[in-house]
Structures are given as C-alpha cells and as structure tokens.
Amino acid sequence: MPFRLSTRGHYAVLIMYELARSGESFSSLQDISASQRLSQRYLEQIVRPLRQAGLVQGKRGFGGGYVLAREASAITVGEIVRAVEGPVVPVECVADGSTPERCPDDCKAKSVWQKVGEAIDNVLDSITLEDLVRDDIEQPASSKGGQFCDK
Amino acid sequence: MPFRLSTRGHYAVLIMYELARSGESFSSLQDISASQRLSQRYLEQIVRPLRQAGLVQGKRGFGGGYVLAREASAITVGEIVRAVEGPVVPVECVADGSTPERCPDDCKAKSVWQKVGEAIDNVLDSITLEDLVRDDIEQPASSKGGQFCDK
DNA sequence: TCTAATCCTATTATTATGGTAGGATTAGTT
C-alpha cells in the first residue's frame, strides 16, 4: 500500500515517546522493549541514528540507558522519522540528487509528489513529543501496560 | 526513505495523464509506452485495476486501446493511486481491519499516522487530471516528446 | 570482578517491488 512508514520510523517514535514520559531519568532499551514483544537488539539499531542526530543521549554501563537530548517540546515527530528513515520523498524524481535526464523539468506529476511530501512534513513537524505525552494525560488510559502499536 | 510511492502508482498517474491529453480517441499502451522506455507488459498490469475501478474503458482488437471512462475534471489523482495501490495507510494499526490486540485504543502515535494519511488523501483528492493537463497548457513545454518521470 | 548496559558489524529470513513471459481473446484489415 502506498506511502507506508516502515517499522523503523514507527518504533522510533514509540521509543522517543517512552523517553519523553520517563523525563530526566535514563531508560534502558531492555525496559522499553520489555513491555512489548519488540526485540531489544532491533531497537538498538533504531536508536543509533537517533543518537547520531543528537535527539537522544546514551549512557553506557550499569544503570545506563537513554534520555532525550532536548526538551520534549523541542522535538518533533518529523525530526524523529527523518533521522531514522531519511528525508520524506514520495517519488524519486522529487529527491534532491535526482538527475534531470531521468525526470524532465516539465513533468507535471512532479508537482503532485512535491505537494504530498510537503503535506507529510507539515503534519510531522507540527507534532512534538510533548503533544503526544499531553494527550496521554488528558485522556487517561483505561488499559494498563504498554501503548505501543503492532507487535 | 519513508512514505514512498511505488512505480505502480507513479506510472498509473502518468498513464492517466496521457489518456487525458488524448481526449476521446483510444490510446494504445504501445503508444503510451513507446515514448518512454516503460515495458508495455508492465503497463498492462497497471491499467487493469484502473479499468476494474471504472476509471478507464478498454477496447480490444485492432485500433483498440483505452479512454478515460469519465471527464478528466471528474478524476482525481487520489482515485488513481488508491485504485492501483490500495488505501493510503502509513502504518498497519491505522488500517480498517487492524485487530485491537495488535494496537491498543490508547496508542498515542496512532493519531499521528491518521493525520498523515488524511493529509496525503487531501492533497491527492484535491488534484484532478484536468488540473495536470491545464498546467501543461499554461506553461508550454520547451522539450518535445514525453514528460514522464524516471525511466 | 561481575554484570548491566550501550555500542559496532555481520548475517539472514521474509516480503515487496518491478518486472518478464506465455498465452488466450477480441476485433478490425486484407
């Protein structure tokens, strides 16, 4: 189906959401993956680009884990997704490095995909981690345990 | 690269664009694929769901081909993409048949993906084939030949 | 020194993508 987000982007947002809920204290991936059936090993791979992008800070050794590198209000979902998955580019010919030979300037469909990309970025950039956490407070969860999607 | 559209959706729009330009006369896939290096056999597969969705009308035999089943102004890019690729569902848990066990009701990220999906649909549904063709008339192409993207 | 944790680099199974291929059917042309 079109315009799919892979599990990497999906899980990345969920990890960041958990970190935002944990506030200042370091959360281990073991804890984050424990409440769900997600592989800790897989989450390690997903966290790496988040760290490299300066969105989280890792602390090694006993008692280590991750914290948000910034306030939750200063981190958008868009930053998270792009850090893990790269830029939002629905179709090749809209990408930065796309050669004009592969897509002539007068390609009319191009503007459609550009608009789609912008619309996606707009939505993602308009939502911060704080927004996600606040919603959680406003309408308290009826079910205990994790709030992750999918497996 | 998140939120990608596959070549099927991409090519489907380009096919429909060509049919919109051809007006009432039947255009063969051979003609449409000839100006580009797209496989006619592959286009056949892409056109089928368009026909099944009632967007185009096929005519067999010598001199056959395809025409738009409706006016270009009554066909949106969204219809085309969804006919070929299925509904716009960025993440599984937002899909219609998604089981609640796989995604609890209180999943906060869910609302994000729903908003993204709606934003994409809004853009795609706001653009008709006529819009694409009209843009083409307004700024006449400097290059002759096809205006397709990618290979 | 033990252990819990982050880090780093491969490897792998599954799935989706992007086609190709073979043929059947339809219908105009000669």
Place this chain on the structure above:
DNA sequence: AACTAATCCTACCATAATAATAGGATTAGA
C-alpha cells in the same frame, strides 16, 4: 478466412528492502 494489433489473464522470477537475529566489543556502576 487468415492476419494482425490490441486488450486481457495467469504465472513466474530476480533483485532489493525490510525486519530482524547474532556475535561480540566496550563502558562503567555495584
């Protein structure tokens, strides 16, 4: 009637991306 251009239908396949798994190195608190 034969030929040919086209749509139709079904299956198959090679490659790439996805989604993990795995082995191990490093760090640092207890």
